[in-house]
Amino acid sequence: MKIKAVKGTRDFYPQPMAVRNFIIDGWKEASLRNGFEEYDGPIFEYLKMYQVKSGDEIVEQLFNFEDRGGRHLAIRPEITPTLARMVNQQINALPRPIKWFSVPRLCRAERPQKGRLREFFQWNIDIIGVDSVLADAEVIFTSIDYLRGLGLDADDIKARISSRKLLAAFLKSAGIAEDQLESIYPVLDKKPKLPPEAFDELLLKSIPDSDIAEKVQKFMVLDDVAKIAAMSDGSEELEDAIAELAELFRILDNMGIADYCVFDPGIVRGLAYYTGVVFEVHDVVGELRALCGGGRYDNLLSDFGGPSVPATGMGMGDCVLEILLREKGLLKDDKLQTKKIDCFVAYASGEFAGEAVKLTAELRGLGVFTDFSYKGGNLGKQLKKAASAGASHTVIIGQEFADGGKYVLKTMATGDQAEVTPESLYEMVTRDKG
Ligand code: HAM
Numbered sequence: 426m427k428i429k430a431v432k433g434t435r436d437f438y439p440q441p442m443a444v445r446n447f448i449i450d451g452w453k454e455a456s457l458r459n460g461f462e463e464y465d466g467p468i469f470e471y472l473k474m475y476q477v478k479s480g481d482e483i484v485e486q487l488f489n490f491e492d493r494g495g496r497h498l499a500i501r502p503e504i505t506p507t508l509a510r511m512v513n514q515q516i517n518a519l520p521r522p523i524k525w526f527s528v529p530r531l532c533r534a535e536r537p538q539k540g541r542l543r544e545f546f547q548w549n550i551d552i553i554g555v556d557s558v559l560a561d562a563e564v565i566f567t568s569i570d571y572l573r574g575l576g577l578d579a580d581d582i583k584a585r586i587s588s589r590k591l592l593a594a595f596l597k598s599a600g601i602a603e604d605q606l607e608s609i610y611p612v613l614d615k616k617p618k619l620p621p622e623a624f625d626e627l628l629l630k631s632i633p634d635s636d637i638a639e640k641v642q643k644f645m646v647l648d649d650v651a652k653i654a655a656m657s658d659g660s661e662e663l664e665d666a667i668a669e670l671a672e673l674f675r676i677l678d679n680m681g682i683a684d685y686c687v688f689d690p691g692i693v694r695g696l697a698y699y700t701g702v703v704f705e706v707h708d709v710v711g712e713l714r715a716l717c718g719g720g721r722y723d724n725l726l727s728d729f730g731g732p733s734v735p736a737t738g739m740g741m742g743d744c745v746l747e748i749l750l751r752e753k754g755l756l757k758d759d760k761l762q763t764k765k766i767d768c769f770v771a772y773a774s775g776e777f778a779g780e781a782v783k784l785t786a787e788l789r790g791l792g793v794f795t796d797f798s799y800k801g802g803n804l805g806k807q808l809k810k811a812a813s814a815g816a817s818h819t820v821i822i823g824q825e826f827a828d829g830g831k832y833v834l835k836t837m838a839t840g841d842q843a844e845v846t847p848e849s850l851y852e853m854v855t856r857d858k859g
Contacts, residue, residue, distance in 0.1 A: 433543025551738030773823030
């Protein structure tokens, strides 16, 4: 019986694994550089945790199951609910602000497509306990800080920023009742993902008044906060939301990333828990799905039975990112090493095989990353193996060892060879390791 991998999953052979590590190591470094601490949670949780506030789209995409004790569980499709649960559990003990990051492996039963799989890795950064837009700005800054560090500049990517507060105030001023808002957000979020006619049809289903629906369509394509101010009906809620966005853009300018940031009221976000600033980073060409998305979710902790504590954050998946980096020629696969060998031990003939094993073990014990060939044989072949493993030195055990207990040490970069005693060999290879 031939068993295949499940649709939408990936097998990480050593080369793709090196790419995955390159992405994740960068996420971790950018998090630490921006003052975040790492956390993690379990890979499955109670199913109901995702049914409370994540929204229908994610609930439809859950991998859920019943365990032997009859518990209804789900594999995590995102980590934000876990974070809210964990913070709630220790809310009085945790010093605030909480600035945490995580790189969970997530599963969503989505239809696999370009940049969307059923299992993926997602970088999360979240700031809990700060209601100022300075925290939203820091989340956006940290995302851009990582992406620009990879070589993506403001012509390649843009953070598209809006606000749920602004949208709510606008929708209400356009005549939509407060209790309808939550059902309209996921519809508006579908706009960039659907052909225009399909979206129009969907919109008219949730906003049957065509005048209001038209107003909403017009609002979603405005490109300047000032144009919204001109449309304002003078409601305090709308004025506050506009002022908050203006403040956010001032801070982003001060942080030096204004050229990466644009206002886009078409950004709504599909998840139900967002309450304030929302953003997504997209490739400028606009052919790919979002690189990342996030925003403020001030009610999630209290929705989970905790106190009312403000929060903001974002998630970035590895799939679209990898596609974009390849398209831009910024992923140098061939430079990513799958092995990290410093020293290779080769032997001129079978009689030295035991000595090679002994020396390899000794060097490994000294902390030197060392390998050798099981088969031995032709010295040329062993040297090739050493080169492809990326070894900086090869120790050759041969006649010099039989005659005077010395090794031949070959420096791979220059090809220089020298006879060395065991003591000086240890000294040289460990010194080279730093
Ligand atoms: P999200 O928009 O559902 O937000 O996902 C964020 C990012 O995760 C997406 O922009 C994409 O890069 C990646 N992603 C999502 N689904 C898939 C998939 N099926 N395959 C590959 N990549 C995917 C959230 O998950 C929020 N919890 C983020 C957040 C954290 N908001 C506040 N804090």
